[in-house]
Amino acid sequence: MNNQKAIDGIIAKYNGKKGALIPLLQEVQEIDRYLSKDAMRYVSEKTDVKLAQIYGVATFYTMFRLKPQGKHIIRICKGTACHVSDANSILKQLRETLQLEGDEDTTKNGIFTLMEVACLGCCSLAPVMMINDDTFGKLVPESISEILKKYK
Numbered sequence: 001m002n003n004q005k006a007i008d009g010i011i012a013k014y015n016g017k018k019g020a021l022i023p024l025l026q027e028v029q030e031i032d033r034y035l036s037k038d039a040m041r042y043v044s045e046k047t048d049v050k051l052a053q054i055y056g057v058a059t060f061y062t063m064f065r066l067k068p069q070g071k072h073i074i075r076i077c078k079g080t081a082c083h084v085s086d087a088n089s090i091l092k093q094l095r096e097t098l099q100l101e102g103d104e105d106t107t108k109n110g111i112f113t114l115m116e117v118a119c120l121g122c123c124s125l126a127p128v129m130m131i132n133d134d135t136f137g138k139l140v141p142e143s144i145s146e147i148l149k150k151y152k
């Protein structure tokens, strides 16, 4: 694993601090944008925390990602207002444009990860999606490929 140095630095920063497991894992996650099994195993080896406990925390909290993530995160809203504004057709268009098959959520080139989320807090713009911190509202399927081009 080639992130050992970075992880060592994070472990040193939290060394001995109570309740540090969650922020420690969050920082480790930032290195690769997800928590790999190797990273969790390494943290366990270097701390007194059992791997089962680390894995338990990583699977319990939604902010932890256990699969590789794309460079850009797309959040498509499936909340009620967006749902009734046909968010499904936006989702379908996104999956087609990104060429995601089956239950894949990250493109093969590692550029995009697509996530379905509940209300993004801007229902008047339904249907809505966010790419990283940018919000796109009043979406129609035809607008998707043009929006995605900006992020390649």
Ligand code: FES
Pocket: 077, 078, 079, 080, 081, 082, 083, 118, 119, 120, 121, 122, 123, 124, 126, 128
């Ligand atoms: S339901 Fe989609 S933003 Fe609120």
